[in-house]
Amino acid sequence: MIKDITIGQYFPGSSLVHRLDPRMKLGLTVMYIVMLFIAKGFLGLGVGIVFLTAAFLSSGIQLSLMTKSVKPIVPVILFTGVLNLFFVSTGEVLVSWGFIRITEDGLRTMIFMAVRIIFLICGTSLLTYTTSPIALTDAIERVLSPLRIIRFPAHEIAMIMTIALRFIPILIEETDKITSAQKARGADLESGSVLQRAKALVPILIPLFVSAFRRAEDLALAMECRCYHGGDGRTRMKQLKVGFIDWLALAVTSLFLAGVILLNIFLPL
Amino acid sequence: MGIIKTQDLSYVYGEGTPFRKVALDKVNIDIEEGELVGIIGRTGSGKSTLIQHFNGLLKATSGKVFIDGEELFSDKSRLRQIRFKVGLVFQYPEYQLFEDTVYKDIAYGPINMGLSREEVDERVKRTMSLVGLKPELMQKSPFELSGGQKRRVAIAGVMAMEPKVLILDEPTAGLDPHGRDRILNLIKEYHRQKGSTVMLVSHSMEDIAKTVNKILVMNDSRLFMYDTPERVFAKVKELDNMGLTVPQITRVFDRLRDSGIAFSDEVYSVDYAKKLVLRLLQEKRVRS
Numbered sequence: 001m002i003k004d005i006t007i008g009q010y011f012p013g014s015s016l017v018h019r020l021d022p023r024m025k026l027g028l029t030v031m032y033i034v035m036l037f038i039a040k041g042f043l044g045l046g047v048g049i050v051f052l053t054a055a056f057l058s059s060g061i062q063l064s065l066m067t068k069s070v071k072p073i074v075p076v077i078l079f080t081g082v083l084n085l086f087f088v089s090t091g092e093v094l095v096s097w098g099f100i101r102i103t104e105d106g107l108r109t110m111i112f113m114a115v116r117i118i119f120l121i122c123g124t125s126l127l128t129y130t131t132s133p134i135a136l137t138d139a140i141e142r143v144l145s146p147l148r149i150i151r152f153p154a155h156e157i158a159m160i161m162t163i164a165l166r167f168i169p170i171l172i173e174e175t176d177k178i179t180s181a182q183k184a185r186g187a188d189l190e191s192g193s194v195l196q197r198a199k200a201l202v203p204i205l206i207p208l209f210v211s212a213f214r215r216a217e218d219l220a221l222a223m224e225c226r227c228y229h230g231g232d233g234r235t236r237m238k239q240l241k242v243g244f245i246d247w248l249a250l251a252v253t254s255l256f257l258a259g260v261i262l263l264n265i266f267l268p269l
Numbered sequence: 270m271g272i273i274k275t276q277d278l279s280y281v282y283g284e285g286t287p288f289r290k291v292a293l294d295k296v297n298i299d300i301e302e303g304e305l306v307g308i309i310g311r312t313g314s315g316k317s318t319l320i321q322h323f324n325g326l327l328k329a330t331s332g333k334v335f336i337d338g339e340e341l342f343s344d345k346s347r348l349r350q351i352r353f354k355v356g357l358v359f360q361y362p363e364y365q366l367f368e369d370t371v372y373k374d375i376a377y378g379p380i381n382m383g384l385s386r387e388e389v390d391e392r393v394k395r396t397m398s399l400v401g402l403k404p405e406l407m408q409k410s411p412f413e414l415s416g417g418q419k420r421r422v423a424i425a426g427v428m429a430m431e432p433k434v435l436i437l438d439e440p441t442a443g444l445d446p447h448g449r450d451r452i453l454n455l456i457k458e459y460h461r462q463k464g465s466t467v468m469l470v471s472h473s474m475e476d477i478a479k480t481v482n483k484i485l486v487m488n489d490s491r492l493f494m495y496d497t498p499e500r501v502f503a504k505v506k507e508l509d510n511m512g513l514t515v516p517q518i519t520r521v522f523d524r525l526r527d528s529g530i531a532f533s534d535e536v537y538s539v540d541y542a543k544k545l546v547l548r549l550l551q552e553k554r555v556r557s
Contacts, residue, residue, distance in 0.1 A: 185377055206367035
């Protein structure tokens with residue numbers, strides 16, 4: 001059911017990838033994304049794929065979880081794929097049928113884009129699978145904190161993200177519960193026209209919103225009771241520390257990035 | 270065959286993930302029609318998982334469930350009909366209320382069943398009086414009611430469907446003693462009037478002892494026993510080991526027995542205890 005959603009889910013572990021400093025991991029993920037996007041040819045993309053595979057293998061995350069994270073974006077991949085296939089009109093014509101012309105370049109772009117999107121998702125999923133949401137938002141806060149000089153509310157934004165991430169599983173569970181309860185009262189969510197189905201969601205959405213507001217109020221009250229007053233003067237229980245393995249990971253990632261850049265210059269295939 | 274029957278029913282949560290957990294392990298039960306059953310067990314013993322199998326909200330990982338002789342999931346299109354047969358009231362059911370009036374909320378289930386307008390109207394009114402909601406509340410918003418009232422509206426929403434089996438998951442959770450008695454009494458009253466099968470999940474032994482005539486004990490995802498309250502509460506030691514408490518009055522009488530006063534039966538209700546003690550005193554007077 002809805003419990004199968006893996007967004008923002010964290011799988012505890014003690015692998016090398018798990019142990020990296022979240023700030024470093026965030027930075028490395030950005031470098032990886034850059035790698036994917038500056039690669040001009042399949043060779044460059046291949047370097048990115050090798051990088052991710054290595055990281056994935058050392059993380060101990062199951063392959064099935066990776067495929068699960070790709071599943072929801074299959075429609076997007078198909079959509080962009082079809083667009084690329086039909087609208088890129090340069091290169092040798094492979095198939096010509098009426099006004100439809102499929103060219104070699106079109107096919108190439110389609111595959112290239114699809115691979116890029118899939119590995120983009122896999123890479124970012126690996127980040128959330130191996131980093132607890134708390135650690136991740138901590139890292140984001142630290143990365144953004146220099147912006148406080150221009151009065152950017154780094155702490156508040158990080159807190160909002162922490163709370164949002166923290167409540168995703170709770171709200172999913174709640175949705176599941178309410179859905180079950182309404183199904184037990186004969187709610188029919190699976191048949192009927194689009195309009196009927198949308199209407200059938202009302203008995204689920206209203207209680208869900210009511211409970212979300214109730215939880216928000218409770219949480220605000222609980223935070224105030226514990227004297228929460230924003231980020232000023234707040235210290236941390238877990239101090240982040242960049243260690244040897246972090247620098248090592250940075251060095252390895254930089255090598256890969258350099259590899260992609262060199263390939264772009266000398267072998268843009 | 271009884272109204273609810275399970276055959277080697279097993280259920281596993283999160284199969285194939287690191288969070289895999291066996292919630293039910295080869296459960297075999299056979300519940301007769303018209304029974305008022307209490308289900309007890311510690312948190313995480315599988316009570317809630319078990320009852321969600323009875324109306325097809327969960328599908329068994331292995332094993333079978335029969336409702337009224339019909340196997341669940343043998344025909345998926347029948348599932349909705351079975352849900353009308355087995356009414357399920359979840360924990361904290363007041364959180365499922367959504368309509369703008371009490372009347373409409375209670376009518377939601379019966380309307381889904383496809384009943385005529387007159388029939389729905391009659392059922393809503395009948396059920397409201399059964400659960401002790403005054404007619405003037407009918408046009409009020411359920412969100413304006415008190416906690417206990419909301420709970421009764423939610424329970425009425427399922428009762429109005431008049432299912433053959435009514436299952437309630439912790440219907441008294443979070444209520445004060447007065448609200449608790451009220452809910453338990455209305456469940457008893459419903460059972461008496463309709464004569465249908467009622468199942469009641471609870472943590473509280475006192476609640477169970479006061480209400481039911483059969484008890485189903487779950488322990489560690491397995492069925493420990495399914496029997497009359499006397500026989501269940503006779504196993505004070507085993508229940509203790511499971512982290513379950515027998516009613517206080519049973520404990521008192523257990524101690525009395527240890528100190529040499531012989532009582533014939535297990536005692537689990539205060540009324541019955543009173544009778545026993547009076548009889549014993551009378552016998553003593555006669556002898557002396």
